Amino acid sequence: MSGASETRVPKPGALNGFEETVKDFWASRPRRPHAGRKVAGVAAGIGYRYGIDPVVVRIALVVATVFGGFGVTFYLLGWLFLPGESDEVSGFEGLIGRGRSSVSPAFAVVLSVLTVVSFGGGFSGGWFDGGGLIGFALIATALYLLHRNRGQSNRPAPVTPRSRSGAFTGNGAFTMTDTATAEAKSPERGWDPLAADPAGWDLPDAPAPHEPPPVPPPSPSYRPEPRRRSKVGSATFGLAVLTAGGGVLAALNGATWFDAQHIVGLVLGVVGIGLVAGAFARGGRGLIGLAVPLAIAGMVLTSAPFQNFDFRGGAGDLNETPRTVTALKPLYQHAAGDIDLDLTKLPAGSPITTNVVNGAGDTKVTVPETADVTYDCHTGAGSADCFDRSTDGISQDALTGVDYGTDGPGGQQITLHVKNSVGNVEVRRG
Known part of the structure; x- marks a missing residue:
């Protein structure tokens, strides 16, 4: 032991600050591989770069797409800025x-x-207010932490830039060739300025035109490793079916939270957990075929026309003509089918109120003159x-008001609430 104080030498290549980490990430960005890609190779490139299963990256992008829409934006950014x-x-x-890039300037x-369009659409709303911004922040934070902890491994090798250089051919012509191509073809590095006779080079004889080049036999020691069957996929599928069935039963029994979009979200969450578990257990890849349509269904159901879609009330046509106040129901509800409610047979008397709710189908209510x-x-x-009022289209404002009929104020008072998720609504006098 010497009396000199020990000094700690920082770990080589360690990323000690935010700015340094960001700069190093840009300098050693993941590269989009040719093999293993599904679309552009963004998820595969990130997975190979940081030593994680690309399936996990794809799941994260799908979840970010459903909850806020920024999964698509992040993928487009990777396609644009990852070489x-x-x-x-x-x-x-x-x-x-x-x-030089394989992505053409037009594309x-x-x-x-x-x-730009998807980035703006990410702030237009989702299942949760602010979900798009939260999803973007989570993705950026996860990528930063991945690079900070694993950025020193699997660093991509730089690609040698190609330049155009001139060379004389044997017949005296002058051609332009790629430097990288010339170096690969020449027996010595560089190009031959004297245009030496190629016949003087010691090259192996080419095979005869009718004889195919010899194919080396496969190594006898190589045996493909048999793929183990995992039970993750089957277990996840069964749990997803139970989740969907339980959600539908809860909705039919009056649990208002279990609407269509929430049930799809729960099932998608179960499938996502199964995909993550399968990424570590080497199984469950078939669940991707279930996750993609569920994600699409979730995005469709969260659009305005399908919000608050209700399963309750059964299906089929409903025709009601109450003739007494006691026979009038406070709520007429149907999940799918046409509703025809005739209130013209009710006797005049005390004020009455009723609600008509239809999931998918046409609704018609007839009131006294x-x-x-x-x-x-x-x-x-x-x-x-x-x-005398009408609207047509998607996500139109509700029509509200008071109509006194042909004789003006003084008739029987009726309060009427009519709501359809998808279909036509008509209130008329009979």
């Missing part, structure tokens, strides 16, 4: 003339436009005609 496996630069850098412009009707009519997708 290909054999590219000098990324598609965006190739667009501005920084080097890079298309990707840029799609990125002289009744004073306070109404609100709404449909998520379709047309609404209430007395």
